[in-house]
Amino acid sequence: MSGLIGTSVPRRDALAKVTGAARYAEDLVVEGAWFGLTVRSTEARARLLGIDRDPAFDWSRAVVVTAADIPGENVVHLIEDDQPALVADEIRHHAEAVVLVAAPDPATARAARAAIRLRTEPLAPVLDLLAAEAAFARYEIAKGDLGAGFAEADLIVEGAYRVGHQEHVYIEPQAMVAVPEADGGITVTGSLQCPYYVHAALARALALDPARVRVVQAETGGGFGGKEEYPSMLACHAALLARAAGRPVRMTYDRHEDIAATTKRHPAVVRHRTGVTSDGRLVAQDIEVIMDAGAYATLSPVVLSRGALHATGPYRCPNVRVRARAVRTNTPPNGAFRGFGAPQTELAAEVHLARIAEALEVPAAELRRRLAYREGDVTATGQVLRHSVAAIDVLERAEEASDFVAERARTARARESRLLDAARAGTGSRGLHPGAERIASGVGLALGWHGAGFTGSGEKALASRAAIELAGDGRIRVLTAQTEIGQGAATVLPQIAADVLGVPAESVEPAPLDTALIPNSGPTVASRTTMVVGGLVADAARDLRAQVEARAGGPFVDNYRQDALTHGPTRVDARFEGYPGIEWDQEHYRGDAYPAYSWAAAVAFVDVDLDSGQVAVQRVVAVDEVGRVVNPLLAAGQVEGGTLQAVGYATIEEMGVVDGRYRNDRLATYLVPTALDAPAIEAHLLEVPFPDAPHGAKGLGELPMDVGAPAVIDAIHDATGAWVTELPATPARVLAAIRALEEDRHGEPVDEGVP
């Protein structure tokens, strides 16, 4: 070990990015490439009766691909085989791909697209997740005796929480270039997270020998889960057109199409019924989770699984039932998004816990301290938390770093004085007597956890492979399928290898993300890159070092170049074998759901405009415990970016759905935070190393997404006295909650107390 772990090794890709030299998919020059477009459904559900081509258009100028032209299976390979690459008979959601066209230039392609008519017969759609009966997945987690738990309770607290869609808004839209090869194979280069997902999908839809499919990642302008599964669809489309045209075809979505057609974070309804004793113990948690999967399964079964497994929050309770289902509706499919089901259920768990504290009249922070998991505690699935449990650590650090107790006292005083003022000014018409102060400040806290890596036996089933190679010319490369999507994978994995090899960080490079070169180390998802694949890279590097040192009889760093010249290239592959002692029963949802958990707490400071309900999040203190921190600068960047996505989710990111169609389908209407909306974010990283990974790292990328939103909702409550139970807390929702309180208070004595 050369002490590189824990140092901010410079980001390898940054120089190309600041000079404009980095090449994203749309920047690539592809000789003779045609331009591909998609004809999409305009109904939520319909039978496709026929596809008509306007005879007035000169069809010799374009190629057209329909479901009938697919040489392989008409599926986008993922968990289920339910989603077609192109609609064959039944349209199941708005903006579903039905026909593809390509032409030498965009204008001709647009004209071709406009010359295609879909003949359809409408069918009755299912649009409401609560009315949907069909489900892609159902799980039940049970622990203890729920009935006995409620019998023991002194108080039962119920709550229902609702969250809407969230759009990723990676700033680079989906883009893909497909090039047909002379041997009948296909090479696809594009913006993507998971090259081997795309690889498998292409082989299947095009009925190709996997050896003739090549997938290359171009520089990728953000993913956040949004480029986990959708690129498989787009790659199939571009490849189908390229085969039909006999030439390269480029497909790049414009923003409108990207929002209209690609996956979102699952909307959800989460209901809690909790039995509590008067001395502040949870004795029964009965939780129902309903997620809207949309029209196809995509990743919904695993998103739901993660949501269900995090639904209790990180709190001790002997009797638990979690019932979860992902229902089918005729809306565009939802999929992976940073947090993967956990942000929805952890929002509900945290807001509900704060309401329990309110009902018990104890400070929520105090209740959390009493209930939060500690080493040796047992989760709802029966997992004994044997190591690296840091709930109390992050909670205490967050309180300390934010001066939480004093800040809460300050906001309480301000709230009381506002109420007095409102009562004095209560001479106006009913419902319109805002106080003298227009802005109310509040501070809120949330605690969360995030299982790192694939759920249950997922990592074992993946059996990821990673490699390290000492080339004949003395260059060292790590070979993985982990894509650089902004999070720093291209820097961190070589850094881990260099640390083990005892060489400077810049002496190890990442191999190009090209399936012709790299082993399948699994997808770049689930906060697994640094923990799982980083561990494999460390193992492989250790082996390489040992081989070279055995041959040379001296330190690797002094001998590897000569070793390469003398012995030629050395490559070491490492295969994931499973973490020790991790057992999972998928059928009964019992056992060790994740090899390790990361822990987070956030404190949010908000200003609420009492006239308009606008919420300004001014500051967030984010404390994240992620095991060993490999690269502090990059890790802090993950915490800060994830926190802002959570703040946007909490406040302004609203995706309306009208008749199954996304209403906010442009960046002028789906709003994400600008620099002026972003709070000052203070990231604090804590380290409780994961003993079963060679480098001690746990997952990081998704964790901050779990706690930001409930902290903001808690802060809005602190400011106004109103609970907003539906995300996002738009000005309209916040104002409605404020007005409900104003109406309640109208005419009441001033000393009635703060609700």
Place this chain on the structure above:
Amino acid sequence: MTAPATRSPAVPTAPAHRFTVNGRPVEVAAPGGRRLLDVLRLDLGLTGAKEGCGEGECGACSVLIDGAVVDACLVPVCQVEGREVRTVEGLATDDRLDPLQAAFLATGGVQCGICTPGMLMAGRAFVDTLAPGAAPTDAAIREAISGNLCRCTGYGRIVEAIRLAAEGAADGGAESVHAAVAAAAPAGADLPTAAPGAPDGSAVPVGRAGLLDLDDPPAITPRTLGEAYAFLAGGGWRPLAGGTDALVERAAGIPDPRGYLDLAALAELRAVRLEDGALVLGAATTYAALRREPLVAVHAPVLAEMAAQVGAAQIQGRGTLGGNLATASPAGDSLPVLLALDAEIVVGSARGERAIPAAAFFPSYRRTALAPDELILRVRVPLAPGRTVAFRKVGTRRAQAISVVVLAVAWRWGADAARGTWRDVRVALGSVAPTPIRARATEAALEGAPPTAEVAAVAAATLAAEIAPIDDVRSTAEYRRVVAGRILHRVVRDAGGW
């Protein structure tokens, strides 16, 4: 689309446009309506500026024109004639990074990198225009980059990088820029290669010609008002000032067969002066000009206040009063202000000029009182000493937000016996009806009254009953009705001091 036969006179389909890019002269033959973004990326092979939305929302395509930051997706190339364009490729010189680039590396301001070129250019504009001795405050930097979305970093490290560069604390260093370019080759060495990136303007780079849009509209740049009138009368031309509506509509696929009648050469449309007891603002006065124009600060500071809340730097630098009027969106931020100020819109054609009161300018949803051959020339704001104007915009975020409700209230204080009462009250709103409106019943409730709690409550209730908002993609009718009353109540309360 091809030009309609009625358009006159005939214009070359791809005239030559001459300007400089990163200090080098270029000449590009293209329809005048081609986006600068396409000219840079496709004609010149400079792919540093990225397309994230095509409608001026994300800022990924930000470049500088004569030092001002613009969204290259909203600038037709005809308006770049003779000007200096700077792109991210021009920041590093002689293999030495710009201090701003070095600062982004040092602070960790780069993650996925797709917003980085635009951020750097917005940051460069901020640093270059910072007044000597002025502190680069966090708030000022955030405002300067509020037209540039980043989804990775949370912005803090970008703000820090710009601050360092502005304070002169960042050093470019001799990072090997050539090495960066070489390292940026895509994954497989035998795969699609990078664009050549030589801005010599000689030809469309090989392999990119297929991306050029054959539908790019033509443009014509009249040198005199008379010429402009003649084109308008001939038909087939859409007046274009800053392009912040016209090019957005095109990106949204709204068909418009007309070419662009580029108003950039008509200097009289940018003049701001005092004349006959009025502040006269040329129709091509930008929001940025309203914010910095001393006559506005003295005589109608509410216009500067309003302009500061429109879009962000890229939109404020290009969008104009005349454009806002011509688009006549019910959500146009300037329109209620002009209504509250009793402004007149002076329009002209070959037939002569006429003045239209703002209150008569918006007959129906997105319609104006303009005849097809008329051009908006200027806005006259009568000087009214003693007038107070309050402005309040409610949007969903703090920059780049189309208003959910916009309110402008003007009044003067009564004298002598009428002391303490409001006179000449104007209450104007946007986004609460099919057009920007004056709330006449509410005005009547306030006229001659003192700003007391009782009056505020009656006025707010009157307003809520008077407006006709709708549910739309931005908010609900209920919310608009309620919030309009509450912000008016607050304006009255603030004036009354209770």
